[in-house]
Amino acid sequence: MSTVEFGGARITIEDIWNLAHRKSEARIAGGDARARVAHSAEIVDGLVASGATVYGITTGYGDSCETEIPAELVKELPIHLTRYHRCGMGRILTDEETRAVLAVRLANLMQGWSGVSVALVELLAAMLQHDILPEIPAEGSVGASGDLTPLSYVAASLAGESWVRFEGERMISAKAFAKAGIKPITLRPKEALAVMNGTAVMTGLAALAFRRAENLARLACRITSMATLAILGNPAHFDKRLADAKPHPGQAKAMARIRGDLKAYLANSEPSRIQDRYSIRCAPHVIGVLEDMLPAFRGLIETEINSANDNPLFDPADGRPLHGGHFYGGHICFAMDGLKTLTANVADLLDRQLALLVDKRYSNGLPQNLSGSEGARAAINHGLKAVQIAVSAWTAEALKLTMPASVFSRSTECHNQDKVSMGTIAARDALRVLELCEQVAAASLMAVTQGVRLRQRAGEVSAAMLGTRLEAFMAEAGAIIPVLNGDTPLDAALGRITTAIRDGAVVLDQEEA
């Protein structure tokens, strides 16, 4: 297993993905990184000893920042923060999502600006190593004192309170730690705030959503190539000269992938129509917007991962507390609002392609509903009729969720948090939209594969037209995509294909021709 080192090089989305899927192991870097963290904790110790007034250490939280905490109660303040914030509701984050959240928070705290101890970051790393996963309810964050409520479950579990999942069982974290041979910590001044007052939930979810969107963009190109072949469409729509004439790089990339897939088809066929409908001809223009925005989204997500985003921060140079608002998740919110709109548009594109494929009036000779049934029994078989209806439902649901979350800011917490990001809602929406998009992509994959198979059976697509790349894909995808010659329930197969897409197991050999 590879290692992701925290406190060393910049942490990437791929690092978070690999940790979330247990393909990598977390480790705290030695030397400077630990020293940085230790120094930050010493700054807090010094401030407490000096009797200085520091927000969240010697004051109440949020709007209660003018309440002074009696010196003898300063130590007790942190655990209170973890307790009163544990009012989360909704679904519990999945194992992958929870690991992503832990990993992002670890990356944030390792910056050395947050005043936490080495023991705390080591315990967070140990939770990842032992796979002790706090139960984090998804709802209750406005995304701008960071993710206070969901992260309170992480802070509480570090202190031995609150539920975790460990070795397939649900238990209080202290018990899981004992089983794993590690110890909970007593949260020191500032530590609960440092864990909770930041953007790690939305950012962890965003990292996962990003990877899935990236896969979806590639897959949508392959599905478009297969759909073009299935309707015997015109591969010249993806000509390099067209790409050069309007050179958005992401769009050009999508065009190049499709062109690469259809090289053999272009060389060995005559187009049936001078121009195909937009869902084919403009596919690179839909997928391309997503492709063009992904690098920008990556930049926003990775900057957030590699940032200190709580409050207050402590200047490592002179130990001064810096009171600011870095817990505000506006960048992640916009990335996720954008991502969900762009991915839902891809689902819509695939839904329209499927509408062409199942309809005899538009499919250029494919059987109605792509049914593979022949002879007298064809009358009782309905092919992918219901699958197409379902795809329309999934697409509509995805499109409905594209309402931007960021515009729903509302003043809360006695008007201390009077402008908030709602980034966590945007990230959750994005994941749900992706789930629906992956279902649409699974059904589309099933349909285009069926379409090409039917053409092969009818002798209308030869091996020369298919080319080696699509032939290999047909063989590989064929392992999970059933041949549909008669009506049969397709839910289990769709479930398997969807899971393979979500986990990145549908590997595409794409050449950008």
Ligand SMILES: N[C@@H](Cc1ccc(O)cc1)C(=O)O
């Ligand atoms: N820490 C936030 C506010 C906050 C923290 C905890 C709360 O319960 C409420 C608000 C700030 O810096 O303003």
